[in-house]
Amino acid sequence: MKRLTIVSAAVLAAIVSLPSMARENDTLVYDVYVGPRIGLFGTDSDRLAADNGRVDTFAGGFDSAFAGIEAGLNFTPEWGYRMYFDYLRGDAQSLGTVDGTIFGVDVMYNFDQNWYGTIGFNATDYADQVHRFYRVGLGHKTFLNNDWALTVEGAVQQDEGDLTEFLLMTGLRYYFGINGYNPNSVPAEPAVAPAPVVRDSDGDGVPDDRDACADTPTGYKVDANGCTVYENETVRRDLVVTFGFDSSVIPANQKGDIRVAADFLKEYPQLDVTIEGHTDSTGPADYNQWLSERRAKAVGDSLVSDFGIEQSRVKTVGYGETKPRVSNDTRENRALNRRIEANMSVTKQVPVKD
Numbered sequence: 001m002k003r004l005t006i007v008s009a010a011v012l013a014a015i016v017s018l019p020s021m022a023r024e025n026d027t028l029v030y031d032v033y034v035g036p037r038i039g040l041f042g043t044d045s046d047r048l049a050a051d052n053g054r055v056d057t058f059a060g061g062f063d064s065a066f067a068g069i070e071a072g073l074n075f076t077p078e079w080g081y082r083m084y085f086d087y088l089r090g091d092a093q094s095l096g097t098v099d100g101t102i103f104g105v106d107v108m109y110n111f112d113q114n115w116y117g118t119i120g121f122n123a124t125d126y127a128d129q130v131h132r133f134y135r136v137g138l139g140h141k142t143f144l145n146n147d148w149a150l151t152v153e154g155a156v157q158q159d160e161g162d163l164t165e166f167l168l169m170t171g172l173r174y175y176f177g178i179n180g181y182n183p184n185s186v187p188a189e190p191a192v193a194p195a196p197v198v199r200d201s202d203g204d205g206v207p208d209d210r211d212a213c214a215d216t217p218t219g220y221k222v223d224a225n226g227c228t229v230y231e232n233e234t235v236r237r238d239l240v241v242t243f244g245f246d247s248s249v250i251p252a253n254q255k256g257d258i259r260v261a262a263d264f265l266k267e268y269p270q271l272d273v274t275i276e277g278h279t280d281s282t283g284p285a286d287y288n289q290w291l292s293e294r295r296a297k298a299v300g301d302s303l304v305s306d307f308g309i310e311q312s313r314v315k316t317v318g319y320g321e322t323k324p325r326v327s328n329d330t331r332e333n334r335a336l337n338r339r340i341e342a343n344m345s346v347t348k349q350v351p352v353k354d
Contacts, residue, residue, distance in 0.1 A: 031245060032176045034071040037151075039169025041066050041088060047163055049092040049127030056092040056127075062168070064090025064126075070171065072108065077246045077283040080108045081120075088126050100126030104135065113246050115140055118155065133157035133165070141173070146244045146251060149173045192353045194219035220351040233350045237264040239275075239342040241299055242335065246283075248294035250302060258299060261342065262307035268346045273309075275300045276341050277318040278325070280334035285320055293318030299340045 045060030072082030104122025137155030211226030277296030279288040296316035
């Protein structure tokens with residue numbers, strides 16, 4: 001029990017101190033999640049079961065199942081903790097069906113946006129036998145969209161004695177507070193009223209006896225000889241795609257913006273594009289640099305694989321947290337800074353409207 005008390009105190013100290021450390025940086029984002037989970041529980045063959053004075057054992061292996069709920073808090077991109085409650089049911093060798101509960105808390109570390117590890121402790125009350133365990137685990141999460149994630153996790157737990165038990169589980173998490181952002185579409189150019197009709201055969205305002213260019217289109221400027229005047233015009237398209245917290249997955253509702261950019265590149269095959277990736281200031285700078293490059297590459301790959309743009313025309317670069325669009329002083333602003341940008345322009349000759 002002495003070693004249990006020391007380790008439990010150490011884990012509790014880590015759980016309490018980590019949020020305090022996070023609050024030193026007021027740019028950190030707090031994300032809360034909750035969700036159900038189910039799995040298989042592998043009992044130790046030395047575990048005892050009791051019922052009305054009768055004592056029994058388990059066969060060992062994955063002979064029990066459980067279902068429960070978990071709630072967690074990520075206070076940095078890497079660190080978080082969670083609490084969970086599970087209901088156990090299985091079969092002792094002669095007593096038959098027995099049940100119990102598990103209540104525990106874990107400190108969690110995210111290796112990246114998909115893989116995470118856990119360490120914590122719990123109280124397992126199973127078949128009227130209460131044990132306290134230390135537990136370590138490894139899990140993988142897959143984001144289904146900005147709010148929902150599917151998890152698969154394995155763990156092993158050890159008590160103060162000789163009991164070593166295993167579990168495999170899957171869960172569904174709902175994340176609170178991740179705000180999406182849809183960039184404004186490029187405004188349409190205002191319509192220009194056609195030039196007044198000039199009384200001549202092609203309506204360009206130049207009498208036919210001086211008109212060197214017959215049948216010029218109405219509504220465009222002509223020179224003294226009645227020929228259409230051209231000027232250089234720069235056509236621009238801007239692409240902005242924002243991402244969920246700590247994610248390089250392109251939101252489904254922003255695929256249309258990438259399609260618009262691809263159509264513009266197809267219309268002007270002489271044009272290349274550079275995709276610039278950015279992050280907010282949450283987390284280490286080197287991690288943000290890596291994440292910004294991943295975001296830029298995700299959009300560049302989409303232009304190539306989804307919309308048929310040649311790979312040689314697409315370049316990607318990451319700037320990490322060094323070029324924020326707005327200050328990182330609010331949650332909403334940080335959502336705007338988790339983005340990629342691409343500015344495309346081409347100069348062409350167009351007839352001058354009258």
